[in-house]
Amino acid sequence: MKHGMIRALGMMSGTSLDGVDAALIDTDGQRIGGFGRSGYRAYSCNEAEILHAALGRWPGDDGVTEAAALSVAAHAALAADFPEAELIGYHGQTLAHDPGGRGTHQAGSGAELARQTGRRVVWDFRTEDVRQGGQGAPLAPFFHWACADWAIREGRMEAVPVVFLNLGGVGNLTWVDPAAGGPETGCIAFDTGPANAPINDLMRARGLGARDDGGALAARGRADARIVADFLRHPYFARTPPKSLDRDAFAGLSEAVKALPDADAAATLVVALAASVAAGLDHLPASPARLLVCGGGRHNAAIMQALSETLPCTAEPVEAVGLDGDMLEAQAFGWLAVRVLRGLPISGPATTDAPAPVCGGRISPARK
Structure with missing residues (x-):
């Protein structure tokens, strides 16, 4: 393994199930x-249905083999567009997450992706954290610290505490204190x-x-204050972090808005x-000086307005400090892949x- 900088390709398919970022x-x-440059491969309607059908399932359950194979094939197809990458960081597709019980399940074999791409693949980022008693999520926080360090070195932000808020399928935030010596001591994070x-x-x-x-749609609606108040009574919000969630941990919220008209339901969820x-x-x-939003949620003007008002x-x-909010999570798994190679903590x-860290x-080594 060479010293110094490595060009890594990070790849991410989140719980929103819309496609693969690289x-x-x-x-x-x-x-x-x-x-470097980035790319995106959307899932077709049929592919999205296969993944949705496997949500909440574990290895050996119906539909999981198909979802895993789809994940690998989709990632391999997109990776072919990046021949300059020296290795691939592959997150896999999260189907279930139960750190206090069955563990965490990201479908897709990194070994098979290495075979299909002919390149070394770093994968299965969450299992060891859960095995050692951690939540296994979120995993982007150490990268958020590196992003703050980069933005400060580039003169794009001041060296003050900042929060990164990622809005994917599930929301997670990272408190970054740039004055700390590194991510192990400079981050607080949770879903x-x-x-x-x-x-x-x-x-x-x-x-x-x-x-x-x-x-x-949400902009045309009126939020139901009673449903929001009931939602906030969930014991999760009072729990001291770190803490993490499964995609469907708040199924009761989706159930509660079923009787509302379309726009009001969307507004309530926002x-x-x-x-x-x-x-x-x-x-x-403390309250951060600024909150930088990444992930697909920042494209939703109703969400951004609700955040500003609340x-x-x-x-x-995050574009305000020169970062790419659509690709931050993919970049994170490229950065984490190099940390794994170098034996550095990722959580x-x-x-x-x-x-402990x-x-x-x-x-998985490159295989043809």
Whole structure:
């Protein structure tokens, strides 16, 4: 393994189940040397149905083999567009997450992806953290610390505490203190609550498309305050972090909005999302100077407005400091892949509740 910077291809398919993101990153596993080009492969309607059908299932259950094979094939097809990548960080497709019980399940074999791509693959990032008693999620926080370090070195932000809020299927935030010596001591992270997943599921269930593009539907609706108040009574919000969620941990919220008209249901889910983030900020050492939003949720104007109206700090897309909010999670798994190669921790007590910093992940050699 060469010293210095490695060009890694990070790949991510989140719980929103819309497609695969891929992004190149140059890193030594600590600092970010630079960002490369990126790409996206959308799932077809049939592919999305296969993945949706396997949600909540574990190895050996019906539909899991098909979902795993689909994940590998989709990632391999997209990876072919990046021949310059020296290795691949492959997250797999999360189907179930139960760290206090059965563990965590990301479908898709990194060994098979290495065979199909002919390149070394780092994968299975979460299992070791869970085995050691951690939540196994979120895993992007150490990368968020590296992003803050990069933005400060580039003169794009001041060296003050900042929060990264990722809005994928589930929401998660990372408190980053740049004054700390590294991610092991400079991060606090946890899942905030449901994000895009219930909104996407609502749209699909009502035949309105795959997502509420731009938040247009929610913007026309009126949130049901009673449903939001009931949602906030869930014991999860009072739990001290670190803590993590399964995609469908708040199925009761989706059930509660079923009787509402389309726009009101969407508006209620948006306000609930913002309220859950506000509840999360109460667990931080102080209110951050700014909150940087990444993930698909930042494209939803109704969500961004709800955050601005609810939070005590400015909410803005991560592009404000020169980062790519669509590709941050993919970049994270490229960065984490290099950390795994170098034997560096990828999670720790303040991010996943593991008892000590965890060097997780598996490495599959290139095979033809």
